[in-house]
Amino acid sequence: MVKAMKIVYFVLVATLLAIPALHFFGAKEGWTKLYGWEKGTKVVPFTYASYTNRTFQTSFTEDFSKNFFMRKTFLRTSLQIWDAFNLRTFHHGYKCSIMDGRDGILFEKPYLKFHLEADRSGDTNKYASVMKKLKEVDAFCRSIGVDFVFVPMADKPQAYPEYLPTWLDWFFDYSNYDTQGKLAALCRANGIKVFDSSTYLISKKKEWKEWVYPPGGTHFNAYGMGLIYEGFTEFAATNLANRLTFNRFLGAHRAEPVWCVDDDISNLLNIWYNPSLWNNPHYAPEFSKNAVANAGSAIVLGDCYSEQIVKIFKDAKLFEPKKIVRAKRHGAQKAQDFRDIIANLRLVVMTYQSFNTDRLDEREKEIDNVFAAMREARKKVCIKVPDKTQK
Amino acid sequence: MVFTSTVFLGVFLPLLLGVYFLANTKARPYVLLVFSLLFYAWGEPSAVVIMLALMVFNYFLALGMTAARERKWLSATLLGVGVCADIGALVAYKYIGFIVSNLLPVFSFFGVKMEVPQVALPIGISFYVFQIISYMVDVRRGTVEVQRNPFKFMLYVSLFPQLIAGPIVRYATIAQDIENRTADFGNIVAGFRRFTIGLAKKVLIADVMAGAVDVIFAAKVETIPGFYCWLGAIMYTLQIYFDFSGYSDMAIGLGRVFNFRFLENFDHPYASCSVQEFWRRWHISLSSWFRDYLYIPLGGNRKGTVRTYLNLFIVFLLCGVWHGAAWNFVVWGVYHGVGLVVERAGFGKIVKRFPKVVGNLYLMLFVVIGWVLFRAPDLGYAGTYIGNMFGGGDAVFRSFTPLIDFISLDKLVFMVIGTVASYPVFEPMVRRVPESVRLVFGVLLFAVAFMLAMTSAYSPFIYFRF
Numbered sequence: 001m002v003k004a005m006k007i008v009y010f011v012l013v014a015t016l017l018a019i020p021a022l023h024f025f026g027a028k029e030g031w032t033k034l035y036g037w038e039k040g041t042k043v044v045p046f047t048y049a050s051y052t053n054r055t056f057q058t059s060f061t062e063d064f065s066k067n068f069f070m071r072k073t074f075l076r077t078s079l080q081i082w083d084a085f086n087l088r089t090f091h092h093g094y095k096c097s098i099m100d101g102r103d104g105i106l107f108e109k110p111y112l113k114f115h116l117e118a119d120r121s122g123d124t125n126k127y128a129s130v131m132k133k134l135k136e137v138d139a140f141c142r143s144i145g146v147d148f149v150f151v152p153m154a155d156k157p158q159a160y161p162e163y164l165p166t167w168l169d170w171f172f173d174y175s176n177y178d179t180q181g182k183l184a185a186l187c188r189a190n191g192i193k194v195f196d197s198s199t200y201l202i203s204k205k206k207e208w209k210e211w212v213y214p215p216g217g218t219h220f221n222a223y224g225m226g227l228i229y230e231g232f233t234e235f236a237a238t239n240l241a242n243r244l245t246f247n248r249f250l251g252a253h254r255a256e257p258v259w260c261v262d263d264d265i266s267n268l269l270n271i272w273y274n275p276s277l278w279n280n281p282h283y284a285p286e287f288s289k290n291a292v293a294n295a296g297s298a299i300v301l302g303d304c305y306s307e308q309i310v311k312i313f314k315d316a317k318l319f320e321p322k323k324i325v326r327a328k329r330h331g332a333q334k335a336q337d338f339r340d341i342i343a344n345l346r347l348v349v350m351t352y353q354s355f356n357t358d359r360l361d362e363r364e365k366e367i368d369n370v371f372a373a374m375r376e377a378r379k380k381v382c383i384k385v386p387d388k389t390q391k
Numbered sequence: 392m393v394f395t396s397t398v399f400l401g402v403f404l405p406l407l408l409g410v411y412f413l414a415n416t417k418a419r420p421y422v423l424l425v426f427s428l429l430f431y432a433w434g435e436p437s438a439v440v441i442m443l444a445l446m447v448f449n450y451f452l453a454l455g456m457t458a459a460r461e462r463k464w465l466s467a468t469l470l471g472v473g474v475c476a477d478i479g480a481l482v483a484y485k486y487i488g489f490i491v492s493n494l495l496p497v498f499s500f501f502g503v504k505m506e507v508p509q510v511a512l513p514i515g516i517s518f519y520v521f522q523i524i525s526y527m528v529d530v531r532r533g534t535v536e537v538q539r540n541p542f543k544f545m546l547y548v549s550l551f552p553q554l555i556a557g558p559i560v561r562y563a564t565i566a567q568d569i570e571n572r573t574a575d576f577g578n579i580v581a582g583f584r585r586f587t588i589g590l591a592k593k594v595l596i597a598d599v600m601a602g603a604v605d606v607i608f609a610a611k612v613e614t615i616p617g618f619y620c621w622l623g624a625i626m627y628t629l630q631i632y633f634d635f636s637g638y639s640d641m642a643i644g645l646g647r648v649f650n651f652r653f654l655e656n657f658d659h660p661y662a663s664c665s666v667q668e669f670w671r672r673w674h675i676s677l678s679s680w681f682r683d684y685l686y687i688p689l690g691g692n693r694k695g696t697v698r699t700y701l702n703l704f705i706v707f708l709l710c711g712v713w714h715g716a717a718w719n720f721v722v723w724g725v726y727h728g729v730g731l732v733v734e735r736a737g738f739g740k741i742v743k744r745f746p747k748v749v750g751n752l753y754l755m756l757f758v759v760i761g762w763v764l765f766r767a768p769d770l771g772y773a774g775t776y777i778g779n780m781f782g783g784g785d786a787v788f789r790s791f792t793p794l795i796d797f798i799s800l801d802k803l804v805f806m807v808i809g810t811v812a813s814y815p816v817f818e819p820m821v822r823r824v825p826e827s828v829r830l831v832f833g834v835l836l837f838a839v840a841f842m843l844a845m846t847s848a849y850s851p852f853i854y855f856r857f
Binding site for chain 2: 001002005006008009010012013014016017018020021023024051052054057060061064065068071074075077
């Protein structure tokens with residue numbers, strides 16, 4: 001009996017080992033391109049040069065690793081095993097652990113963690129700390145006659161709670177979760193201008209023509225950003241003292257279908273390193289052709305979404321391209337970075353996705369750094385006295 | 392190429408197994424040799440030439456030593472030439488940059504302008520050089536017969552399971568195995584089971600710990616609160632053990648598949664109750680190499696107490712140097728050397744009187760601190776890190792934000808599993824389980840570990856850099 005089982009053991013192990021090697025007998029499983037613009041794999045021809053500089057080995061490894069037979073099955077199986085035990089499904093980097101949701105929709109675990117832990121208690125101290133910082137920022141902007149707008153961003157679990165993993169139902173009541181909305185309400189109560197992009201976006205969910213987060217993606221795509229831009233223009237028309245001309249968002253152009261339900265983790269790696277479809281040249285927003293830029297300048301600061309806000313503002317010609325500056329997120333912000341724009345500053349936009357409950361110290365340091373640089377820049381530049389009669 | 396890479400698991404190993412077991416018995420050593428050289432040459436296109444040169448050089452020297460056996464001065468000279476050439480190669484490729492960079496102040500004092508040479512370190516050179524030296528010394532001592540077949544000698548040095556990161560195999564251990572190339576089904580199954588355990592240790596525990604450890608040690612040391620310093624040190628303690636012992640398990644398992652019986656390299660070192668015991672259980676092939684080829688020739692413990700301590704100190708200083716061309720490795724080696732000397736001087740007798748739990752705690756505290764020296768990028772970082780562990784610094788617990796996203800259930804679960812598995816707890820339990828059940832579990836474990844390894848990003852073994 002034991003000998004028979006050993007034979008079975010050997011056969012099963014040998015079979016498992018042989019499966020990927022079927023790649024070389026034509027049994028390839030193509031690498032699922034999620035976004036169309038990703039390059040496929042190709043093995044560099046073997047030559048002395050390609051061998052000694054290792055391009056052959058690298059290309060061979062990449063091609064095999066991404067195309068071997070039954071790779072997707074291997075991925076799915078290992079993901080589901082981990083998920084069944086509520087353990088990690090995949091690790092990439094120090095914060096991108098992925099959770100496998102329903103129908104192949106992927107979520108980042110840290111955001112789920114926020115929902116589960118950070119805000120269920122409604123920790124008012126955390127909100128108070130955030131509000132204190134926002135008030136400081138708002139007061140400074142008011143003192144120099146500049147509009148300040150805080151734009152909390154929705155995250156994927158908020159956008160697509162219906163695709164969260166089944167087991168999460170046991171722990172989480174979605175109806176109680178709305179950290180961005182709560183923060184927005186506090187801002188309004190304190191006279192801080194806030195465009196709650198999260199509530200706006202989700203309020204338009206029935207009108208969504210396509211996914212705003214790709215099923216395997218970590219950021220809004222160009223379509224989602226376009227919707228937020230539209231909402232921002234409506235908000236600006238009634239809330240901003242400085243009159244700005246907003247150019248019409250016509251839609252997001254894309255070259256080919258951009259999602260695949262049966263996601264491939266290596267594609268997810270690409271998504272993480274190329275964090276947003278926004279950077280995809282084949283998936284770009286379009287604005288009205290008669291777009292005209294406003295006079296003046298703007299500063300945008302915050303998390304990765306601040307980069308997207310800057311891009312959309314530039315594409316929409318809200319200001320001239322060189323007059324929209326994204327503040328540094330890490331490292332020292334220098335006053336000279338604002339030198340050319342501080343005199344005619346009209347708008348400051350701050351956007352964060354996980355600002356309200358987590359990494360507060362880190363966020364506050366970023367903001368302090370930026371505003372210290374702004375103050376320094378103002379001291380060195382002759383500032384026009386703002387026209388207080390302008391509404 | 393690493394054992395957990397897609398190319399090794401999905402291409403090299405299946406191809407080798409197919410070609411090897413289809414070949415006739417006489418051809419098998421040459422098949423293994425070719426594949427071993429291919430294994431090395433895949434990742435080291437230039438360095439394979441260095442290994443080949445050393446193998447050829449030492450092969451002829453060993454033949455010369457055997458021929459000159461009656462003339463001891465000649466055989467000693469040939470041995471000396473061989474060892475110098477081997478050590479010289481190791482120094483040239485591994486330590487020259489370190490030596491020059493530390494001597495730069497001296498050079499500039501004498502008005503000599505020097506640039507620190509940037510030399511690529513051939514992977515595994517520390518291991519195969521030591522293996523060649525052991526062979527040469529054993530041949531001179533007469534404890535092994537010289538291998539006259541150059542290809543079988545090259546097979547001994549370059550055998551792929553142990554080539555890159557050990558265990559350091561003595562020729563006597565596998566001399567018979569090299570000749571015996573028959574296939575043994577029992578060994579094949581046992582080998583794969585051992586390989587599976589190693590693979591599981593690497594992908595399920597070592598790599599999981601590595602994620603958190605890399606985050607902690609990448610942070611500015613003054614920002615890391617004491618709690619996370621301890622967490623990082625303990626996780627690294629687990630990471631290095633499961634990474635290295637996992638690799639050794641895979642090496643031993645693969646060796647067994649091909650009918651080679653390597654000696655054990657680890658024996659639950661974290662279950663030790665003293666530094667002396669630790670070094671009888673950790674990286675056994677290296678510690679025994681230093682004992683047999685350095686400590687004993689220096690006189691061992693036969694030349695008085697002071698000389699014994701000095702010999703121990705020298706051995707562990709060089710052990711630290713062997714691990715890396717950086718001061719923190721040297722200090723790590725000295726740290727363990729001092730620990731051993733102190734125990735020999737009398738503290739060891741005191742420790743033996745402790746209950747085993749206390750002895751083990753003492754040893755683990757000693758080892759965990761030592762691993763910080765090993766892992767830290769430099770001595771300054773290590774010093775501050777250890778200071779933080781014992782209350783130094785003013786980093787606030789809640790302010791260490793990089794790890795907030797990262798500590799998760801899986802890491803804590805595997806930390807507990809890893810800690811328990813470090814002790815000889817599971818083996819007695821597993822032995823009570825029927826063989827058939829163990830085989831079923833073995834297949835499942837192989838399937839899970841195999842799938843994870845085939846679908847995860849590249850993760851090299853820690854001891855690769857030696």
